[in-house]
Amino acid sequence: MRARLGSDHGVCRGCATTTWYFTYRRFDDKGLAVEFSHRRVSATYTLWQPPGWRGPHGLRLGALEGEVTAAVPGVVPIACSGYTALMQGRSAFLVVGGRLWGFGLFRKGGSPCR
Numbered sequence: 001m002r003a004r005l006g007s008d009h010g011v012c013r014g015c016a017t018t019t020w021y022f023t024y025r026r027f028d029d030k031g032l033a034v035e036f037s038h039r040r041v042s043a044t045y046t047l048w049q050p051p052g053w054r055g056p057h058g059l060r061l062g063a064l065e066g067e068v069t070a071a072v073p074g075v076v077p078i079a080c081s082g083y084t085a086l087m088q089g090r091s092a093f094l095v096v097g098g099r100l101w102g103f104g105l106f107r108k109g110g111s112p113c114r
Contacts, residue, residue: 009034021047037107045092045104045112055103056091063100068093080113087112 010026012019015035023031030050035043046053049061057071068086069075072093075086083101086093092104092112106112 017042023047024050042107043104043110045094045106045114046102049101053103055093055100059093059100061100061102065095065098065100068095068100078112085112 008022010021010023012021012033018036020034020036021031022034023029030048031046032050033043033045033047034041046061054060059068059071065084065086072086072088075088075093078085078087082096084095085104086095090106090108090110092106093100094102094104094112104112
């Protein structure tokens with residue numbers, strides 16, 4: 001992970017698993033989270049809505065939920081507290097208020113709910 005994203009990251013103090021935050025500036029709320037289990041990456045997902053980020057299928061953050069379901073075949077919705085994760089395999093499209101809020105990649109069998 002350090003080779004790809006560098007060593008400048010914050011560490012979540014209240015998270016259930018070891019979680020690193022890679023943000024644009026210190027204490028910024030936009031960027032990328034990386035979770036670890038047994039010293040291996042177990043999940044990675046966007047934090048808030050980093051401006052200009054795109055995900056799989058060319059989807060931009062802020063896209064309508066219907067655009068996600070039309071572009072990504074066979075997504076399975078999982079209700080989380082405050083958002084819905086549209087899952088396709090290990091990939092998650094995180095939807096809040098009917099709009100694409102973020103993206104995530106989770107280990108096989110891992111929950112997208114945080």
